[in-house]
Structure formats: C-alpha cells, structure tokens
Amino acid sequence: MTFDQSGRRIVVSARLFALSPGLIARLRIAREDGGPDDVTEAYDAFMLDPGLGPPTYLSSDGRIVWDVDGWGVVGTRAQAFAAILVGVKKTGILELSELLPTREPAATDCAKCSATGWFDADGQLADLDGRPFSLVCPTCAGLGWTSPSIVLGDSVLEAG
Secondary structure, eight states, X not given: OEEOTTOOEEEEBOOOOOOOHHHHHHHHHHHHHHOOOHHHHHHTEEEEEOSSSSOEEEETTSOEEEXXXXXXXXXXXXXXXXXXXXXXXXXXXXXXXXXXXXXXXXXXXXXXTTTXXXXXXXXXXXXXXXXXXXXXXXXXXXXXXXXXXXXXXXXXXXXX
C-alpha cells in the first residue's frame, strides 16, 4: 500500500497481465477522452471503473491500481479479475477480457451466477433510479467458472 501526494490510500497489484501493444493503444485513446488524473499519470494507467466502488485502473505494465479510501480492497486475485471484467463493461474495450485466464479442463460452471460471471442477487439490487443492475459474481470473480488451480482469495499485491 502506498499513499499519493494528497494522502489517499493506493493499493497496487503485482504485474498480473500482459497488455498487447494494440490494447495499450486502444486504452490510450480511451484515456484521452476521459482526461488524465493523478493516478493515470503516476502509474501510466487507464481508468477501468470510476464507479460505485473504489476507482480502479489498469497500468500499462499490467498492474491493477485501486484508489481505496473508505473501501475494503485488500488486493486479491478475485478483485483484480473483477476489475478487468468491470473495465470491459465500462469502457467497451472487449480486448480487456483476453487478459482473464482461459477456462481450464478441470473447471466447473459457477452455480452462483449460472456461469454468466454476473450476480443479480435475485433481482434485489437496483440503482438510485430503481433500474436493476448486477455485480461481478463474488464466487467466480466474473469468470463464470471456478477451478482448484486458481485461488481467487490469494493476494496479488506487490511485495514490500
């Protein structure tokens, strides 16, 4: 965990993802539309989710960066995968989903989300305008499947 110049708590993962030059180019174009902020500049990062939880970014070198003041981010593999999945939804850049692991032969469909990767709490969740919405599935972290070889609760934070 680090703190930026304003004293905000920033959590940074280890390098988890290998971004292709094409994906980086698409993300740079999207970043120009949104404008820079102190996190995008400090980490050469791209906003994945400004939203209902902590602002979440993906750095050009493959790290997830969370601006976590007041949020319960601990930096798990599940939170990193969920950040990518939400980034696909929020940015519309489908190539981000290629960063997620591919389904393994030993994997089983996630029963919690019916293998969709999204959890709707049986229709009980709604935004302030009453529109239903869903969250990344807490069981499979949006993958739609689980596997014994991918431990979603493992920490992915940088050592040190």
